[in-house]
Amino acid sequence: MVLDQQIPLEKAFHSPLDLKERLGRDLDAADIAAMDPERLAKLVATPPALHRFPGSMAGRVQEMCRVVAEEYGNDAAAVWSTAKTGEELLKRLKRLPGFGEQKAKIFLALLGKQLGVKPKGWAQAAGTFGEKGSLRSVADITGPETLSQVRAFKKEMKAQAKAAAAEPVG
DSSP states (O other), X not given: OTTOSSSOHHHHHHHHHHHHHHHTSOOOHHHHHHSOHHHHHHHHHSSSOSSSSHHXXXXXXXXXXXXXXXXXXXXXXXXXXXXXXXXXXXXXXXXXXXXXXXXXXXXXXXXXXXXXXXXXXXXXXXXXXXXXTOOSSGGGOXXXXXXXXXXXXXXXXXXXXXXXXXXXXX
């Protein structure tokens, strides 16, 4: 999820597998956190690059791994598995490197809708992304049809934002 920014979501969600293959071993947060930053950046940048901005994203991945290793006992699932409420989980997600309000809510919705991680109040904490039947984000994608519907929704939102920005004020 940390890589889901300015690249196709399929690429973002496939890149951890690509990194695993480039490392030649399972991904381990403490191991990645301790890596030489230049080595990690080269692995991320090796064609085909794992992200459109390989240098900055390698740093963000490394920082994420540091947080997981140091604050969650090297267990990424502990970020959500130990949260008692949706609000607590949202606060934890917003503290992660690269996670603003919207990305945190989307990830919270993804955890609830796709992985069954549903602490009390999770849907409310996820806001509109937690709504049942919504087709707003990666949290709602279950196959090719819903992928197309989510992409159409995002395209419409961008068009509305562009139109609103172009309207004269006053």
